[in-house]
Amino acid sequence: MAEHSLVDLRSDTVTRPTPAMRRVMADAEVGDDVYGEDPSITALEERVAAMFGHEAGLFVPSGTMGNQIGMRLVCEPGQEVLCDADAHVVTYEMGAAAAIFGISTRTVVSAGGRLDAAQLIEQVRPRDNWHLTGTAAIAVENSHNRGGGLVQPLAELQELWNWSRRSGVAVHLDGARVWNASVAAGVDLLTYGRLADTASVCLSKGLGAPVGSVLVASAERIATARLWRKRLGGGMRQAGVLAAAGLHALDHHLPRLAEDHEHARLLAKRLGVDPASVETNMVVLDDVDAPMLAEAAKAQGVLISQVSARRIRLVTHLDVDRAGIDRAADLLGGLLDR
Structure with a gap:
Protein backbone atom coordinates (compact mmCIF):
# COMPACT_ATOMS: atom_id res chain seq x y z
CA MET A 1 0.00 0.00 0.00
CA ARG A 16 6.22 15.43 9.22
CA PRO A 17 6.84 19.14 8.61
CA THR A 18 3.93 20.83 6.85
CA PRO A 19 4.59 22.67 3.58
CA ALA A 20 4.38 25.98 5.45
CA MET A 21 6.90 24.77 8.00
CA ARG A 22 9.27 23.64 5.27
CA ARG A 23 9.12 27.11 3.72
CA VAL A 24 10.12 28.87 6.93
CA MET A 25 12.91 26.34 7.42
CA ALA A 26 14.23 27.11 3.94
CA ASP A 27 14.16 30.85 4.66
CA ALA A 28 15.59 30.68 8.18
CA GLU A 29 18.31 33.09 9.22
CA VAL A 30 21.21 31.00 10.53
CA GLY A 31 24.66 31.23 12.08
CA ASP A 32 27.05 29.04 14.07
CA ASP A 33 25.21 28.15 17.27
CA VAL A 34 28.30 26.76 19.01
CA TYR A 35 29.59 30.33 18.83
CA GLY A 36 26.17 31.57 19.96
CA GLU A 37 25.59 33.19 16.57
CA ASP A 38 22.44 31.52 15.27
CA PRO A 39 19.64 34.10 15.56
CA SER A 40 16.84 31.62 14.95
CA ILE A 41 18.00 29.35 17.77
CA THR A 42 18.44 32.29 20.10
CA ALA A 43 14.91 33.47 19.32
CA LEU A 44 13.49 30.00 20.00
CA GLU A 45 15.37 29.57 23.27
CA GLU A 46 14.31 32.99 24.54
CA ARG A 47 10.71 32.49 23.50
CA VAL A 48 10.29 29.08 25.10
CA ALA A 49 12.00 30.19 28.30
CA ALA A 50 9.60 33.13 28.56
CA MET A 51 6.59 30.90 27.88
CA PHE A 52 7.49 28.80 30.91
CA GLY A 53 8.63 31.63 33.17
CA HIS A 54 12.32 30.74 33.18
CA GLU A 55 15.38 32.89 32.59
CA ALA A 56 16.96 30.92 29.76
CA GLY A 57 16.57 28.02 27.37
CA LEU A 58 18.79 25.60 25.48
CA PHE A 59 17.89 23.96 22.17
CA VAL A 60 18.85 20.26 22.22
CA PRO A 61 18.45 17.53 19.59
CA SER A 62 16.11 15.34 21.64
CA GLY A 63 13.87 15.16 24.67
CA THR A 64 16.10 12.48 26.14
CA MET A 65 19.09 14.83 26.05
CA GLY A 66 16.94 17.60 27.53
CA ASN A 67 15.75 15.37 30.36
CA GLN A 68 19.14 13.94 31.17
CA ILE A 69 20.92 17.30 31.20
CA GLY A 70 18.04 18.80 33.15
CA MET A 71 18.33 16.14 35.86
CA ARG A 72 22.12 16.47 35.96
CA LEU A 73 21.75 20.19 36.65
CA VAL A 74 19.91 19.42 39.90
CA CYS A 75 21.49 16.11 40.90
CA GLU A 76 25.12 15.24 41.58
CA PRO A 77 26.75 11.86 40.85
CA GLY A 78 25.99 9.50 43.73
CA GLN A 79 22.69 11.19 44.51
CA GLU A 80 19.30 10.00 43.27
CA VAL A 81 16.32 11.17 41.25
CA LEU A 82 12.95 9.88 42.42
CA CYS A 83 10.16 9.35 39.88
CA ASP A 84 7.21 7.24 38.80
CA ALA A 85 7.98 3.62 37.90
CA ASP A 86 6.67 4.13 34.35
CA ALA A 87 8.31 7.51 33.78
CA HIS A 88 9.97 8.06 30.42
CA VAL A 89 13.25 9.07 32.07
CA VAL A 90 13.69 5.55 33.53
CA THR A 91 11.83 3.50 30.93
CA TYR A 92 12.93 4.80 27.53
CA GLU A 93 16.20 6.67 28.08
CA MET A 94 18.56 3.68 28.19
CA GLY A 95 19.70 4.12 31.78
CA ALA A 96 21.47 7.33 30.77
CA ALA A 97 21.33 8.91 34.23
CA ALA A 98 23.45 6.10 35.66
CA ALA A 99 25.49 5.25 32.57
CA ILE A 100 26.57 8.82 31.79
CA PHE A 101 26.15 10.90 34.91
CA GLY A 102 26.48 8.47 37.84
CA ILE A 103 23.01 9.41 39.05
CA SER A 104 20.88 6.79 40.78
CA THR A 105 17.17 6.56 40.11
CA ARG A 106 14.50 5.15 42.37
CA THR A 107 10.88 4.66 41.41
CA VAL A 108 7.46 4.64 43.03
CA VAL A 109 4.54 2.70 41.57
CA SER A 110 1.62 5.06 41.12
CA ALA A 111 -2.02 4.72 40.09
CA GLY A 112 -1.47 4.57 36.33
CA GLY A 113 1.12 7.35 36.35
CA ARG A 114 -1.04 9.83 38.26
CA LEU A 115 1.07 12.07 40.48
CA ASP A 116 0.51 11.68 44.21
CA ALA A 117 2.77 14.27 45.81
CA ALA A 118 2.49 12.83 49.32
CA GLN A 119 3.41 9.35 48.06
CA LEU A 120 6.59 10.65 46.44
CA ILE A 121 7.54 12.92 49.33
CA GLU A 122 7.23 10.00 51.75
CA GLN A 123 9.93 8.15 49.79
CA VAL A 124 12.50 10.98 49.78
CA ARG A 125 15.77 10.11 51.51
CA PRO A 126 17.86 12.76 53.31
CA ARG A 127 21.15 13.89 51.78
CA ASP A 128 22.90 14.42 55.12
CA ASN A 129 22.85 10.75 56.18
CA TRP A 130 25.97 8.94 54.95
CA HIS A 131 24.19 5.57 55.22
CA LEU A 132 21.73 6.52 52.47
CA THR A 133 21.67 7.59 48.83
CA GLY A 134 20.23 11.07 49.18
CA THR A 135 17.34 12.27 47.02
CA ALA A 136 18.34 15.42 45.17
CA ALA A 137 15.42 15.72 42.76
CA ILE A 138 11.99 14.44 41.81
CA ALA A 139 11.11 14.04 38.13
CA VAL A 140 7.50 14.49 37.00
CA GLU A 141 6.13 13.64 33.55
CA ASN A 142 3.23 15.72 32.20
CA SER A 143 1.41 14.48 30.22
CA HIS A 144 2.35 10.90 31.12
CA ASN A 145 3.20 8.70 28.15
CA ARG A 146 2.78 5.21 29.64
CA GLY A 147 -0.14 6.54 31.64
CA GLY A 148 -2.04 6.89 28.36
CA GLY A 149 -1.55 10.63 28.01
CA LEU A 150 -2.96 11.52 31.41
CA VAL A 151 -2.60 15.07 32.71
CA GLN A 152 -1.06 15.54 36.13
CA PRO A 153 -3.37 17.26 38.66
CA LEU A 154 -2.38 20.87 39.19
CA ALA A 155 -3.04 20.64 42.92
CA GLU A 156 -0.55 17.77 43.24
CA LEU A 157 2.07 19.62 41.20
CA GLN A 158 1.61 22.66 43.43
CA GLU A 159 1.85 20.59 46.62
CA LEU A 160 5.07 18.97 45.40
CA TRP A 161 6.54 22.35 44.46
CA ASN A 162 5.65 23.97 47.78
CA TRP A 163 7.27 21.09 49.64
CA SER A 164 10.34 21.20 47.43
CA ARG A 165 10.96 24.86 48.32
CA ARG A 166 11.07 23.93 51.99
CA SER A 167 13.11 20.76 51.59
CA GLY A 168 15.72 21.79 49.05
CA VAL A 169 14.82 18.86 46.77
CA ALA A 170 14.56 20.03 43.16
CA VAL A 171 11.78 19.28 40.66
CA HIS A 172 12.47 18.35 37.03
CA LEU A 173 9.59 18.40 34.56
CA ASP A 174 9.62 16.01 31.63
CA GLY A 175 7.27 18.15 29.57
CA ALA A 176 7.61 16.32 26.28
CA ARG A 177 3.85 16.69 25.81
CA VAL A 178 3.18 19.49 28.28
CA TRP A 179 1.58 21.39 25.38
CA ASN A 180 -1.13 18.69 25.27
CA ALA A 181 -1.56 18.88 29.03
CA SER A 182 -1.95 22.65 28.88
CA VAL A 183 -4.57 22.56 26.13
CA ALA A 184 -6.50 19.70 27.74
CA ALA A 185 -6.52 21.08 31.30
CA GLY A 186 -6.73 24.78 30.46
CA VAL A 187 -3.61 25.40 32.55
CA ASP A 188 -1.25 27.94 31.01
CA LEU A 189 2.35 26.99 30.28
CA LEU A 190 3.64 29.67 32.62
CA THR A 191 1.96 27.93 35.55
CA TYR A 192 3.46 24.56 34.68
CA GLY A 193 6.89 26.05 34.12
CA ARG A 194 6.98 27.86 37.44
CA LEU A 195 6.41 24.55 39.27
CA ALA A 196 9.77 23.12 38.17
CA ASP A 197 13.44 24.00 38.57
CA THR A 198 14.28 22.50 35.17
CA ALA A 199 11.96 21.45 32.36
CA SER A 200 12.43 19.79 28.98
CA VAL A 201 9.73 20.44 26.36
CA CYS A 202 9.54 18.69 23.00
CA LEU A 203 8.84 20.27 19.62
CA SER A 204 8.85 17.11 17.49
CA LYS A 205 5.73 15.37 18.77
CA GLY A 206 2.32 17.03 18.74
CA LEU A 207 3.76 20.31 17.50
CA GLY A 208 5.06 18.62 14.37
CA ALA A 209 8.61 19.98 14.14
CA PRO A 210 11.12 17.50 12.69
CA VAL A 211 13.74 17.70 15.45
CA GLY A 212 14.41 19.16 18.83
CA SER A 213 13.49 20.02 22.39
CA VAL A 214 14.18 23.01 24.60
CA LEU A 215 15.51 22.77 28.16
CA VAL A 216 14.56 25.72 30.37
CA ALA A 217 15.97 26.75 33.73
CA SER A 218 17.81 29.62 35.38
CA ALA A 219 20.46 31.46 33.37
CA GLU A 220 23.19 29.98 35.56
CA ARG A 221 21.96 26.44 35.06
CA ILE A 222 21.55 26.86 31.32
CA ALA A 223 25.15 28.10 31.08
CA THR A 224 26.20 24.80 32.66
CA ALA A 225 23.79 22.92 30.43
CA ARG A 226 25.60 24.26 27.35
CA LEU A 227 28.78 22.60 28.60
CA TRP A 228 26.98 19.29 29.08
CA ARG A 229 25.37 19.53 25.63
CA LYS A 230 28.83 19.99 24.08
CA ARG A 231 30.28 17.08 26.07
CA LEU A 232 27.45 14.85 24.88
CA GLY A 233 28.01 15.79 21.23
CA GLY A 234 24.92 17.97 21.04
CA GLY A 235 26.61 21.14 19.83
CA MET A 236 25.01 22.18 16.54
CA ARG A 237 26.12 24.65 13.91
CA GLN A 238 23.63 26.25 11.46
CA ALA A 239 20.71 24.59 13.20
CA GLY A 240 18.46 27.62 12.79
CA VAL A 241 16.70 25.70 10.05
CA LEU A 242 15.47 23.40 12.84
CA ALA A 243 14.73 26.21 15.26
CA ALA A 244 12.64 27.91 12.59
CA ALA A 245 10.42 24.84 12.48
CA GLY A 246 9.94 25.08 16.23
CA LEU A 247 9.05 28.76 16.04
CA HIS A 248 6.53 28.04 13.29
CA ALA A 249 5.02 25.26 15.39
CA LEU A 250 4.58 27.60 18.35
CA ASP A 251 2.89 30.13 16.09
CA HIS A 252 0.54 27.73 14.32
CA HIS A 253 0.26 24.29 15.93
CA LEU A 254 -0.49 24.87 19.60
CA PRO A 255 -4.26 25.56 19.56
Whole structure:
Protein backbone atom coordinates (compact mmCIF):
# COMPACT_ATOMS: atom_id res chain seq x y z
CA MET A 1 0.00 0.00 0.00
CA ALA A 2 1.37 3.45 -0.86
CA GLU A 3 2.91 5.39 2.01
CA HIS A 4 0.54 8.30 1.63
CA SER A 5 -2.46 6.03 2.27
CA LEU A 6 -1.18 4.81 5.63
CA VAL A 7 -2.90 5.89 8.82
CA ASP A 8 -0.05 5.97 11.31
CA LEU A 9 -1.23 6.00 14.92
CA ARG A 10 1.95 4.58 16.46
CA SER A 11 3.06 7.91 17.92
CA ASP A 12 2.93 11.66 17.42
CA THR A 13 6.67 11.44 16.74
CA VAL A 14 5.88 10.35 13.16
CA THR A 15 4.56 13.79 12.20
CA ARG A 16 6.22 15.43 9.22
CA PRO A 17 6.84 19.14 8.61
CA THR A 18 3.93 20.83 6.85
CA PRO A 19 4.59 22.67 3.58
CA ALA A 20 4.38 25.98 5.45
CA MET A 21 6.90 24.77 8.00
CA ARG A 22 9.27 23.64 5.27
CA ARG A 23 9.12 27.11 3.72
CA VAL A 24 10.12 28.87 6.93
CA MET A 25 12.91 26.34 7.42
CA ALA A 26 14.23 27.11 3.94
CA ASP A 27 14.16 30.85 4.66
CA ALA A 28 15.59 30.68 8.18
CA GLU A 29 18.31 33.09 9.22
CA VAL A 30 21.21 31.00 10.53
CA GLY A 31 24.66 31.23 12.08
CA ASP A 32 27.05 29.04 14.07
CA ASP A 33 25.21 28.15 17.27
CA VAL A 34 28.30 26.76 19.01
CA TYR A 35 29.59 30.33 18.83
CA GLY A 36 26.17 31.57 19.96
CA GLU A 37 25.59 33.19 16.57
CA ASP A 38 22.44 31.52 15.27
CA PRO A 39 19.64 34.10 15.56
CA SER A 40 16.84 31.62 14.95
CA ILE A 41 18.00 29.35 17.77
CA THR A 42 18.44 32.29 20.10
CA ALA A 43 14.91 33.47 19.32
CA LEU A 44 13.49 30.00 20.00
CA GLU A 45 15.37 29.57 23.27
CA GLU A 46 14.31 32.99 24.54
CA ARG A 47 10.71 32.49 23.50
CA VAL A 48 10.29 29.08 25.10
CA ALA A 49 12.00 30.19 28.30
CA ALA A 50 9.60 33.13 28.56
CA MET A 51 6.59 30.90 27.88
CA PHE A 52 7.49 28.80 30.91
CA GLY A 53 8.63 31.63 33.17
CA HIS A 54 12.32 30.74 33.18
CA GLU A 55 15.38 32.89 32.59
CA ALA A 56 16.96 30.92 29.76
CA GLY A 57 16.57 28.02 27.37
CA LEU A 58 18.79 25.60 25.48
CA PHE A 59 17.89 23.96 22.17
CA VAL A 60 18.85 20.26 22.22
CA PRO A 61 18.45 17.53 19.59
CA SER A 62 16.11 15.34 21.64
CA GLY A 63 13.87 15.16 24.67
CA THR A 64 16.10 12.48 26.14
CA MET A 65 19.09 14.83 26.05
CA GLY A 66 16.94 17.60 27.53
CA ASN A 67 15.75 15.37 30.36
CA GLN A 68 19.14 13.94 31.17
CA ILE A 69 20.92 17.30 31.20
CA GLY A 70 18.04 18.80 33.15
CA MET A 71 18.33 16.14 35.86
CA ARG A 72 22.12 16.47 35.96
CA LEU A 73 21.75 20.19 36.65
CA VAL A 74 19.91 19.42 39.90
CA CYS A 75 21.49 16.11 40.90
CA GLU A 76 25.12 15.24 41.58
CA PRO A 77 26.75 11.86 40.85
CA GLY A 78 25.99 9.50 43.73
CA GLN A 79 22.69 11.19 44.51
CA GLU A 80 19.30 10.00 43.27
CA VAL A 81 16.32 11.17 41.25
CA LEU A 82 12.95 9.88 42.42
CA CYS A 83 10.16 9.35 39.88
CA ASP A 84 7.21 7.24 38.80
CA ALA A 85 7.98 3.62 37.90
CA ASP A 86 6.67 4.13 34.35
CA ALA A 87 8.31 7.51 33.78
CA HIS A 88 9.97 8.06 30.42
CA VAL A 89 13.25 9.07 32.07
CA VAL A 90 13.69 5.55 33.53
CA THR A 91 11.83 3.50 30.93
CA TYR A 92 12.93 4.80 27.53
CA GLU A 93 16.20 6.67 28.08
CA MET A 94 18.56 3.68 28.19
CA GLY A 95 19.70 4.12 31.78
CA ALA A 96 21.47 7.33 30.77
CA ALA A 97 21.33 8.91 34.23
CA ALA A 98 23.45 6.10 35.66
CA ALA A 99 25.49 5.25 32.57
CA ILE A 100 26.57 8.82 31.79
CA PHE A 101 26.15 10.90 34.91
CA GLY A 102 26.48 8.47 37.84
CA ILE A 103 23.01 9.41 39.05
CA SER A 104 20.88 6.79 40.78
CA THR A 105 17.17 6.56 40.11
CA ARG A 106 14.50 5.15 42.37
CA THR A 107 10.88 4.66 41.41
CA VAL A 108 7.46 4.64 43.03
CA VAL A 109 4.54 2.70 41.57
CA SER A 110 1.62 5.06 41.12
CA ALA A 111 -2.02 4.72 40.09
CA GLY A 112 -1.47 4.57 36.33
CA GLY A 113 1.12 7.35 36.35
CA ARG A 114 -1.04 9.83 38.26
CA LEU A 115 1.07 12.07 40.48
CA ASP A 116 0.51 11.68 44.21
CA ALA A 117 2.77 14.27 45.81
CA ALA A 118 2.49 12.83 49.32
CA GLN A 119 3.41 9.35 48.06
CA LEU A 120 6.59 10.65 46.44
CA ILE A 121 7.54 12.92 49.33
CA GLU A 122 7.23 10.00 51.75
CA GLN A 123 9.93 8.15 49.79
CA VAL A 124 12.50 10.98 49.78
CA ARG A 125 15.77 10.11 51.51
CA PRO A 126 17.86 12.76 53.31
CA ARG A 127 21.15 13.89 51.78
CA ASP A 128 22.90 14.42 55.12
CA ASN A 129 22.85 10.75 56.18
CA TRP A 130 25.97 8.94 54.95
CA HIS A 131 24.19 5.57 55.22
CA LEU A 132 21.73 6.52 52.47
CA THR A 133 21.67 7.59 48.83
CA GLY A 134 20.23 11.07 49.18
CA THR A 135 17.34 12.27 47.02
CA ALA A 136 18.34 15.42 45.17
CA ALA A 137 15.42 15.72 42.76
CA ILE A 138 11.99 14.44 41.81
CA ALA A 139 11.11 14.04 38.13
CA VAL A 140 7.50 14.49 37.00
CA GLU A 141 6.13 13.64 33.55
CA ASN A 142 3.23 15.72 32.20
CA SER A 143 1.41 14.48 30.22
CA HIS A 144 2.35 10.90 31.12
CA ASN A 145 3.20 8.70 28.15
CA ARG A 146 2.78 5.21 29.64
CA GLY A 147 -0.14 6.54 31.64
CA GLY A 148 -2.04 6.89 28.36
CA GLY A 149 -1.55 10.63 28.01
CA LEU A 150 -2.96 11.52 31.41
CA VAL A 151 -2.60 15.07 32.71
CA GLN A 152 -1.06 15.54 36.13
CA PRO A 153 -3.37 17.26 38.66
CA LEU A 154 -2.38 20.87 39.19
CA ALA A 155 -3.04 20.64 42.92
CA GLU A 156 -0.55 17.77 43.24
CA LEU A 157 2.07 19.62 41.20
CA GLN A 158 1.61 22.66 43.43
CA GLU A 159 1.85 20.59 46.62
CA LEU A 160 5.07 18.97 45.40
CA TRP A 161 6.54 22.35 44.46
CA ASN A 162 5.65 23.97 47.78
CA TRP A 163 7.27 21.09 49.64
CA SER A 164 10.34 21.20 47.43
CA ARG A 165 10.96 24.86 48.32
CA ARG A 166 11.07 23.93 51.99
CA SER A 167 13.11 20.76 51.59
CA GLY A 168 15.72 21.79 49.05
CA VAL A 169 14.82 18.86 46.77
CA ALA A 170 14.56 20.03 43.16
CA VAL A 171 11.78 19.28 40.66
CA HIS A 172 12.47 18.35 37.03
CA LEU A 173 9.59 18.40 34.56
CA ASP A 174 9.62 16.01 31.63
CA GLY A 175 7.27 18.15 29.57
CA ALA A 176 7.61 16.32 26.28
CA ARG A 177 3.85 16.69 25.81
CA VAL A 178 3.18 19.49 28.28
CA TRP A 179 1.58 21.39 25.38
CA ASN A 180 -1.13 18.69 25.27
CA ALA A 181 -1.56 18.88 29.03
CA SER A 182 -1.95 22.65 28.88
CA VAL A 183 -4.57 22.56 26.13
CA ALA A 184 -6.50 19.70 27.74
CA ALA A 185 -6.52 21.08 31.30
CA GLY A 186 -6.73 24.78 30.46
CA VAL A 187 -3.61 25.40 32.55
CA ASP A 188 -1.25 27.94 31.01
CA LEU A 189 2.35 26.99 30.28
CA LEU A 190 3.64 29.67 32.62
CA THR A 191 1.96 27.93 35.55
CA TYR A 192 3.46 24.56 34.68
CA GLY A 193 6.89 26.05 34.12
CA ARG A 194 6.98 27.86 37.44
CA LEU A 195 6.41 24.55 39.27
CA ALA A 196 9.77 23.12 38.17
CA ASP A 197 13.44 24.00 38.57
CA THR A 198 14.28 22.50 35.17
CA ALA A 199 11.96 21.45 32.36
CA SER A 200 12.43 19.79 28.98
CA VAL A 201 9.73 20.44 26.36
CA CYS A 202 9.54 18.69 23.00
CA LEU A 203 8.84 20.27 19.62
CA SER A 204 8.85 17.11 17.49
CA LYS A 205 5.73 15.37 18.77
CA GLY A 206 2.32 17.03 18.74
CA LEU A 207 3.76 20.31 17.50
CA GLY A 208 5.06 18.62 14.37
CA ALA A 209 8.61 19.98 14.14
CA PRO A 210 11.12 17.50 12.69
CA VAL A 211 13.74 17.70 15.45
CA GLY A 212 14.41 19.16 18.83
CA SER A 213 13.49 20.02 22.39
CA VAL A 214 14.18 23.01 24.60
CA LEU A 215 15.51 22.77 28.16
CA VAL A 216 14.56 25.72 30.37
CA ALA A 217 15.97 26.75 33.73
CA SER A 218 17.81 29.62 35.38
CA ALA A 219 20.46 31.46 33.37
CA GLU A 220 23.19 29.98 35.56
CA ARG A 221 21.96 26.44 35.06
CA ILE A 222 21.55 26.86 31.32
CA ALA A 223 25.15 28.10 31.08
CA THR A 224 26.20 24.80 32.66
CA ALA A 225 23.79 22.92 30.43
CA ARG A 226 25.60 24.26 27.35
CA LEU A 227 28.78 22.60 28.60
CA TRP A 228 26.98 19.29 29.08
CA ARG A 229 25.37 19.53 25.63
CA LYS A 230 28.83 19.99 24.08
CA ARG A 231 30.28 17.08 26.07
CA LEU A 232 27.45 14.85 24.88
CA GLY A 233 28.01 15.79 21.23
CA GLY A 234 24.92 17.97 21.04
CA GLY A 235 26.61 21.14 19.83
CA MET A 236 25.01 22.18 16.54
CA ARG A 237 26.12 24.65 13.91
CA GLN A 238 23.63 26.25 11.46
CA ALA A 239 20.71 24.59 13.20
CA GLY A 240 18.46 27.62 12.79
CA VAL A 241 16.70 25.70 10.05
CA LEU A 242 15.47 23.40 12.84
CA ALA A 243 14.73 26.21 15.26
CA ALA A 244 12.64 27.91 12.59
CA ALA A 245 10.42 24.84 12.48
CA GLY A 246 9.94 25.08 16.23
CA LEU A 247 9.05 28.76 16.04
CA HIS A 248 6.53 28.04 13.29
CA ALA A 249 5.02 25.26 15.39
CA LEU A 250 4.58 27.60 18.35
CA ASP A 251 2.89 30.13 16.09
CA HIS A 252 0.54 27.73 14.32
CA HIS A 253 0.26 24.29 15.93
CA LEU A 254 -0.49 24.87 19.60
CA PRO A 255 -4.26 25.56 19.56
CA ARG A 256 -4.91 22.76 17.05
CA LEU A 257 -3.84 20.16 19.63
CA ALA A 258 -7.46 20.28 20.80
CA GLU A 259 -8.40 18.67 17.48
CA ASP A 260 -6.09 15.74 18.23
CA HIS A 261 -7.74 15.33 21.63
CA GLU A 262 -11.18 15.37 20.02
CA HIS A 263 -10.06 12.75 17.50
CA ALA A 264 -8.74 10.57 20.32
CA ARG A 265 -12.05 10.70 22.18
CA LEU A 266 -13.92 9.88 18.97
CA LEU A 267 -11.63 6.94 18.29
CA ALA A 268 -12.09 5.71 21.86
CA LYS A 269 -15.87 5.87 21.60
CA ARG A 270 -15.86 3.97 18.32
CA LEU A 271 -13.68 1.25 19.87
CA GLY A 272 -15.65 0.80 23.08
CA VAL A 273 -13.31 2.77 25.34
CA ASP A 274 -14.82 5.33 27.71
CA PRO A 275 -14.06 8.72 26.08
CA ALA A 276 -13.89 10.28 29.54
CA SER A 277 -10.76 8.21 30.19
CA VAL A 278 -8.99 9.91 27.27
CA GLU A 279 -7.38 13.08 28.58
CA THR A 280 -5.19 14.09 25.65
CA ASN A 281 -4.20 12.41 22.37
CA MET A 282 -3.74 8.78 23.41
CA VAL A 283 -6.15 5.85 23.43
CA VAL A 284 -5.21 2.62 25.19
CA LEU A 285 -6.78 -0.74 24.34
CA ASP A 286 -6.31 -3.26 27.14
CA ASP A 287 -6.81 -7.02 27.23
CA VAL A 288 -6.42 -7.49 23.48
CA ASP A 289 -4.20 -9.76 21.40
CA ALA A 290 -1.76 -6.98 20.63
CA PRO A 291 0.54 -8.82 18.15
CA MET A 292 -2.40 -10.11 16.14
CA LEU A 293 -4.20 -6.78 16.11
CA ALA A 294 -1.09 -4.83 15.13
CA GLU A 295 -0.16 -7.21 12.33
CA ALA A 296 -3.70 -7.41 10.92
CA ALA A 297 -4.09 -3.63 11.03
CA LYS A 298 -0.71 -3.08 9.38
CA ALA A 299 -1.67 -5.38 6.52
CA GLN A 300 -4.55 -3.01 5.79
CA GLY A 301 -2.64 0.24 6.16
CA VAL A 302 -3.18 1.23 9.80
CA LEU A 303 -0.12 1.33 12.06
CA ILE A 304 -0.52 0.99 15.83
CA SER A 305 1.86 0.47 18.79
CA GLN A 306 2.13 -2.63 20.94
CA VAL A 307 2.82 -1.55 24.50
CA SER A 308 2.74 -5.16 25.70
CA ALA A 309 1.32 -8.49 24.62
CA ARG A 310 -2.13 -7.39 25.82
CA ARG A 311 -2.06 -3.63 25.32
CA ILE A 312 -2.27 -1.36 22.26
CA ARG A 313 -1.69 2.39 22.17
CA LEU A 314 -3.15 4.72 19.54
CA VAL A 315 -1.85 8.28 19.27
CA THR A 316 -3.61 11.00 17.28
CA HIS A 317 -1.68 13.86 15.69
CA LEU A 318 -1.72 16.47 12.94
CA ASP A 319 -0.90 13.97 10.17
CA VAL A 320 -4.14 12.03 10.77
CA ASP A 321 -7.32 13.85 9.82
CA ARG A 322 -10.94 12.95 10.55
CA ALA A 323 -11.11 10.65 7.53
CA GLY A 324 -8.06 8.79 8.80
CA ILE A 325 -9.62 8.44 12.25
CA ASP A 326 -12.81 7.03 10.72
CA ARG A 327 -10.85 4.59 8.62
CA ALA A 328 -8.84 3.39 11.59
CA ALA A 329 -11.96 3.07 13.74
CA ASP A 330 -13.74 1.02 11.07
CA LEU A 331 -10.82 -1.32 10.62
CA LEU A 332 -9.88 -1.77 14.28
CA GLY A 333 -13.50 -2.08 15.33
CA GLY A 334 -13.96 -4.90 12.85
CA LEU A 335 -10.83 -6.69 14.04
CA LEU A 336 -11.87 -6.38 17.67
CA ASP A 337 -15.30 -7.83 16.90
CA ARG A 338 -13.83 -11.02 15.43
